[in-house]
Amino acid sequence: MRSVKWIVAALALTVGATGAIAKAPATWDGLVQVKSKKLNLAYLLPDADFRAYSKVMFDKPEVAFSKNWQRDFNRSAMTLSGRISDKDVRDAVTQAEESLSKIFPQRFTEDGYQVVNEAGPDVLRLGVAIVNLEVNAPERDIPGRSATYAVDAGEATFAIEARDSLTGQLLGRAVDRREAGEGPTYRRNYTSNIADFEALFDTWARIAARGLTELKAASPVNTDGIRKQ
Numbered sequence: 001m002r003s004v005k006w007i008v009a010a011l012a013l014t015v016g017a018t019g020a021i022a023k024a025p026a027t028w029d030g031l032v033q034v035k036s037k038k039l040n041l042a043y044l045l046p047d048a049d050f051r052a053y054s055k056v057m058f059d060k061p062e063v064a065f066s067k068n069w070q071r072d073f074n075r076s077a078m079t080l081s082g083r084i085s086d087k088d089v090r091d092a093v094t095q096a097e098e099s100l101s102k103i104f105p106q107r108f109t110e111d112g113y114q115v116v117n118e119a120g121p122d123v124l125r126l127g128v129a130i131v132n133l134e135v136n137a138p139e140r141d142i143p144g145r146s147a148t149y150a151v152d153a154g155e156a157t158f159a160i161e162a163r164d165s166l167t168g169q170l171l172g173r174a175v176d177r178r179e180a181g182e183g184p185t186y187r188r189n190y191t192s193n194i195a196d197f198e199a200l201f202d203t204w205a206r207i208a209a210r211g212l213t214e215l216k217a218a219s220p221v222n223t224d225g226i227r228k229q
Contacts, residue, residue: 029170032223038207039176046223048171050215053124055114057165061100062129063093069134092135099198100128107205111213119165124212127161130201132177135193153181153196158204162212172215176204 024041026033031043074083104126105115116123135154157177163170181196215221 028173031170031173034223036174038211039174041175042172043174044172044215044221044223045170047220048215049220050124050171050212051219052122053113053212053216055116055120055123056105056108056212057116057119057123057125058101058104059125059127061097061104062127062131063096063100063133064129064131065089065093065133092133095194096130096133096197096201099194099201100130103198103201104128104205104208107202108209108212111209113209113212121166123165124171125163125165125168126208127163128208129159130156131159132157135197153179153193155179156197156200160204160208174208174211176207178203 024033028043031045034042034044036042070084070086070089077083109115119125133154133156155178157175159175160173161170162172178200180200181192
């Protein structure tokens with residue numbers, strides 16, 4: 001499977017502050033864009049049949065910050081101690097990857113799917129990525145540091161790709177951009193950020209697991225009937 005995050009980057013999606021995605025193509029690698037009430041963009045293979053899939057296997061999750069996020073954050077930092085190092089970024093990526101590796105299998109298991117490590121005729125292969133990640137208060141708590149307040153913890157774009165595990169046939173993709181921890185302005189820190197982004201990851205995992213169940217019930221998929229107008 002090709003890297004999910006680079007597939008999304010190659011599409012050059014523009015995700016606005018309202019969640020709208022501009023200039024999204026009607027077709028994408030043989031998939032057609034379909035209506036989705038829960039995700040910004042969804043693409044499916046015409047006549048795809050998901051009924052055989054009772055098991056799922058996951059590729060290693062991929063995580064990438066927005067290209068200039070670290071640079072822009074450090075430019076606004078008031079002190080050297082407030083700057084984000086390359087190690088800080090790597091640690092955050094690892095933390096996010098570990099969270100995704102835990103949350104997605106757990107949610108699919110709860111929805112009745114067996115999570116396996118080997119391909120098979122009843123196994124759907126899923127690739128998950130978080131791209132364009134931005135964090136509003138990434139610093140760890142340090143005594144004497146000023147508090148950071150924000151209306152949300154940050155934002156990210158989620159991408160998921162589904163393929164038949166044996167043939168590699170591409171069956172579907174979806175992309176969604178959201179903010180994490182939206183709510184009344186309150187103090188943000190490293191610990192609260194982890195909780196807020198994990199809650200966001202769980203939202204996407206729940207949508208993905210339930211979406212597979214809905215696709216099984218609607219298979220074979222008639223994309224003409226649900227195509228984006």
